[in-house]
Amino acid sequence: MREIDSAEPARRIDSAEPARRIDSAEPARRINSVAIIGAGTMGAGIAAVSAKAGCRVLLLDVDEAAAQRARDSVDADFQELVSIGSVDDRLDDIAGYDWVCEAVIEDLATKRELFERLEAARSDGSVISSNTSGIPLRQISEGMSERFRRDVAITHFFNPVQVMKLFELVPGSDTEPEVIEAFARFGAERLGKGVVHAKDTVNFIGNRIGCYFMLSGLHQAKPFLADGMTPETIDAVLGAPVGLPPTGLYGLIDLIGLDVMELVGANLAQNLPPGDRGLEFAQFPAAEQAMVARGQLGRKTGGGFSRRLRLDDGTRKTETFDLVTGEWRAATEPDLEGVPAELGAVLFADSPQGELARHIFGGTLAYAADLVPEIADDIANVDNAIRWGFNWVHGPFEMLDHLGPARVIEFLHGVGAPLPAMLATLEASGQPTFYSPSADGTRQQLMPDGTVAPVAGAPIEG
Structure with missing residues (x-):
């Protein structure tokens, strides 16, 4: 099993087939093993991809039979890496694991009660996370120990975990940067996921x-x-x-x-x-x-x-x-008569279908353009999240570039609609599009303050 870096770090994430590195710096933390609490659809999926990545996995549930069914769903070649048990019988065993992942029902009180127990059982130096799809981390962390707040993050996979590319990472106000780095390396290098950095806002990106x-x-x-x-x-x-x-x-x-x-x-x-x-x-x-x-x-x-x-x-x-x-x-056949074949052209069509597209899809683009920097520091994280999580051809800002931002701005001015924040920033900046190539061929993006900065990491991919 090949390591990415030459020195043995304090924490690592192992995999049979490491993907591209995030950067060349030696990471402060890595992870070898994963303890997952909750053997439902998401917990089972996280267990399966973690085992396939070469990690030792402990999967616990209140119902040990559910944990057994989840283990049975893991690829046979990796089942030996997964051990199971009940929460009541084996909770203390999480002390032997580097990452403790909560994947239980979407109920704040249930999660907080469980995290109190996990915090008491986990070892120093481990990292801990919730796979919640929308509960803000600040609500989970409120009143918890300093150690918990330092080591906790949201690690939100999309369902089905084995298929969906999106992996949202959300730090709390006290989360150490090295914790986020460890999770980002795990997602990108070991699982081949598309890592998106989100802020601690409801439902993330x-x-x-x-x-x-x-x-x-x-x-x-x-x-x-x-x-x-x-x-x-x-x-x-x-x-x-x-x-x-x-x-x-x-x-x-x-x-x-x-x-x-x-x-x-x-x-x-x-x-x-x-x-x-x-x-x-x-x-x-x-x-x-x-x-x-x-x-x-x-x-x-x-x-x-x-x-x-x-x-x-x-x-x-x-x-x-x-x-x-x-x-x-x-069921009947849809009526697409008069809907242009060109991608996005229906938004400007003078027809009921065009009006529908403007209200619902166009409204969603406008909503997204009003959420930066509230939900993310930049537009690239937003575009990646929507393409990887919902399989859009283009993320919202990529789609606005495809449509022509000047045309969209002109239309909104024409109907007396206020410009969403990032469209107003674009208009004021004098830039023609949200994305542009730089002199050295790298991709640049418009930032919320009106400046232009490189798109971090690898080029945006599907």
């Missing part, structure tokens, strides 16, 4: 913007549905024409689960800062609330906004839930 797209979309699609536009057309417009996956809006929420999205909305309603536009859309519309109440949650329950039925003759039939009538009907 990926889910803050991606969930705004979904929740605002549910609300803003209502008048189009009332005017006769079908969910099939809405999903199609909010797919390839704007560089999003074919799931569009309703298909994506069906995949995630309406119950999950309703909980995300409740978290946003509680934690978004005053004046944030996302507050307007945090609560589910009435029709979607009724769907959740009757258990119509998406793919996991056999249907949400759409469903696939097996007929008596063995064939399958796709049906769509009509949000206006509240009835199921046969």
Whole structure:
């Protein structure tokens, strides 16, 4: 097993196939072993990728049978690296592990209670993290020990962990830089993940913007549905024409689960800062609330906004839930007549589809452009988070560059809309685009203060 650096550091992350180095400096901390608390979908995924990277793994759960099932799901070639047990019986064993990762349910009280126990059991020099998808670290860390606050971070993987590239890192106000460096090296060099540095704000980067797209979309699609536009057309417009996956809006929420999205909305309603536009859309519309109440949650329950039925003759039939009538009907083909083939051109189309795209996708671009530097220090972290976490062709600022920022600014001025912060910064800077090449061929980005700086790390990749 090859090491990246020649000297043996205090902490390391081992892997069978190390990826590119982050920098040439000797790291202050590395990790050899991972203790994961929680053997659900996320905990099992983290265990699987950590074992595949050559790490010794301890996987604990309140239900040891769940831990066993998670171990069974690990690639057979790496199962011997994974040991399991119950939280009650083996919690003290985490003292033999360098990284302690919490991956239990998204409930603040539960996490804080667990972290109190983990803090008492873990060894000095270990690092500790939460895989929470949206609870701010400051809420988890409040009142905890100095050692905990120094060694803790959010290490947010996206589901499924084995497939998704995004790995968000969030430090607390007291987290030591070497802790973040250790996690960044683990994600980039050992797991081959795309590391994104986020700030300690609700839902971090990926889910803050991606969930705004979904929740605002549910609300803003209502008048189009009332005017006769079908969910099939809405999903199609909010797919390839704007560089999003074919799931569009309703298909994506069906995949995630309406119950999950309703909980995300409740978290946003509680934690978004005053004046944030996302507050307007945090609560589910009435029709979607009724769907959740009757258990119509998406793919996991056999249907949400759409469903696939097996007929008596063995064939399958796709049906769509009509949000206006509240009835199921046969699926229809989307109406894309007049939607330009060029990526993003629909945003400027004089048609109902163009208006839909402007309200929902264009609104999401504007929302993202108003969040820097609140959620990240630079635009590259935002673009990477959205492409790696939600599979957009372009991140928000890359997409604005593709559309032509001057054209977008002119349009917003024309309709009397205020410019989002980064578009206002771009206009004031005199720069034509958010990204530009430098004289030496490296990529530069516009910073929130109006200056231009190199994009850190490797070039942005898909």
